[in-house]
Amino acid sequence: MPGPLTTSPEIFDRALIRARQRRAAALGPVTFLLDRVAGEFVERLTAVTRRFDLAADIGTPGDAVGVALSQLASVGTIVRSSFVADAKQKSVAADEEALPFRDGSLDLIVSGLALQFVNDLPGVLVQIRRALKPDGLFLAALFGGETLVELRQAFAAAESEMEGGASPRVAPFADLRELGALLQRAGFALPVTDVDRVTVRYANVFDLLQDLRRMAATNPLVARRRTPLRRATLLRMAEIYAQRFADGDGRLRATFEIVWLSGWAPHPDQQKPLKPGSAKTRLADALGTREMGAGEKPGSS
Numbered sequence: 001m002p003g004p005l006t007t008s009p010e011i012f013d014r015a016l017i018r019a020r021q022r023r024a025a026a027l028g029p030v031t032f033l034l035d036r037v038a039g040e041f042v043e044r045l046t047a048v049t050r051r052f053d054l055a056a057d058i059g060t061p062g063d064a065v066g067v068a069l070s071q072l073a074s075v076g077t078i079v080r081s082s083f084v085a086d087a088k089q090k091s092v093a094a095d096e097e098a099l100p101f102r103d104g105s106l107d108l109i110v111s112g113l114a115l116q117f118v119n120d121l122p123g124v125l126v127q128i129r130r131a132l133k134p135d136g137l138f139l140a141a142l143f144g145g146e147t148l149v150e151l152r153q154a155f156a157a158a159e160s161e162m163e164g165g166a167s168p169r170v171a172p173f174a175d176l177r178e179l180g181a182l183l184q185r186a187g188f189a190l191p192v193t194d195v196d197r198v199t200v201r202y203a204n205v206f207d208l209l210q211d212l213r214r215m216a217a218t219n220p221l222v223a224r225r226r227t228p229l230r231r232a233t234l235l236r237m238a239e240i241y242a243q244r245f246a247d248g249d250g251r252l253r254a255t256f257e258i259v260w261l262s263g264w265a266p267h268p269d270q271q272k273p274l275k276p277g278s279a280k281t282r283l284a285d286a287l288g289t290r291e292m293g294a295g296e297k298p299g300s301s
Contacts, residue, residue, distance in 0.1 A: 010222050012117050014095065017220045021061060024216040031064055033215070033256060036198065037112045037141045038068035040260070044139060045072055045108075052108035052137065056081055058128070059096040059114030061216060075108065096124055101131040108132075111140040113258075116173050117220060125186035135267035138188065144195060144257035145175035150245040151208065151254065158237035162230070176259055188263025189270050196258040201251040205241045208254050 024030075045052075053076040057066050060082070069075050080091035081099065094100045096111075096118050109128050118124050128138050156166040174182075176193050183191035202208045212218050245253050264270060 009119065011119050012220045013222050013224075014097070014117075014119070017117055017216065020213075020216040020218060020220065024061070024214050027214050029062055029216075030211045030214040031062055032200075033198065033258070034060070034062055034064045034112060036196075037258065038064040040141065040196070041065055041110060041112070041139065042068050042072060044260075044262070045069070045074060048074070048137065050074065052076065054106055055079070055108035055110065056101060056106050056131070058099065058109060058111040058140075060110070060112035061114065065110065065112045069110065099124070099127045099131060103130045104133050106131050106133060107136050109136070109138045109140075111142070113141060113143065115140055116142040121174070122182055122185060125182055125188075129186050129188055129263070129265055132265035134265055135270065136265040138261070138263050138265075140261045141196075141258050142179075142261070143173045144179075144259035145173045146197065146255055146257040147173050149255055150241060150252075151205070154205070154237045154241035154244065157240050158233050162233045162236050173257075174259075179259055179261055183261060183263045186263075187266065189266045191261075191263040193262075194260050196260065198256040198258065200254045200256065201247065202254060203251060205238045205252060208252070 051074050055069065055075050055078045057069070057078055057080045060066070060080075066078055066080055069078055081094045081096070081101075082091060092100050096114060097120055109132060115121060115124060125138075132138060159166040176195050180191060180193040183193070200208075202211075209218075241252060242250075247253060
């Protein structure tokens with residue numbers, strides 16, 4: 001008999017994320033991180049000497065990434081997949097957790113600062129790998145585990161002091177090592193992860209919170225506290241933040257860790273790592289040193 005069906009835990013309130021994105025668009029989005037990511041996409045794809053005739057942009061807020069990629073001669077048609085289809089662009093309305101693309105249909109899939117808010121990231125990565133043609137490329141940027149570490153600590157300390165316990169306030173983003181393992185589990189060839197840490201400085205923590213609202217990056221956790229935050233707790237959080245994370249000039253630091261993922265859909269012609277024991281040159285010869293036997297002490301002959 002088949003085993004029981006399993007589902008991923010619901011960590012993020014996806015309906016709330018959609019509402020937050022609409023609010024951010026109405027307020028006027030803050031895009032400095034997306035602009036940075038868009039520039040990095042261009043640099044990384046420029047270094048790849050091949051053409052991508054059909055590409056998809058998965059869930060990226062705004063149009064910074066799409067506009068940047070459209071200027072690359074190596075990238076052809078770009079289809080955007082987002083919560084709401086845009087008649088001005090080639091786009092489809094779809095959730096990142098249920099991609100609308102056929103298996104083996106795309107040469108390139110990118111995503112900018114969106115996949116950190118999916119509930120089933122392993123499942124989404126498998127969908128992406130299947131949607132790629134053999135030797136197709138996946139390239140994404142998402143927030144990593146050190147993002148907003150200062151805000152997380154300040155909120156936890158203030159709530160513990162003022163209310164007798166902390167509630168979830170900042171999303172539990174994955175770290176670099178976990179994301180690399182997920183790429184391998186999803187079946188990507190030649191997986192690579194690296195990190196870009198961005199420190200942004202603010203006059204006060206309320207300016208940071210306003211930017212987060214306009215990034216649609218405020219608390220989307222299902223387990224968030226549903227009662228309004230007490231004013232006294234908020235002011236105490238601001239005090240703690242200023243005490244712990246201010247520079248000499250009084251401005252406050254906020255960390256954004258951007259983790260980059262890349263991987264290729266498997267293809268027989270791709271470079272493969274050597275099998276253990278297949279090396280034809282001894283490491284000692286390459287380094288110009290003498291290899292020591294087991295138990296031999298340094299200096300003995």
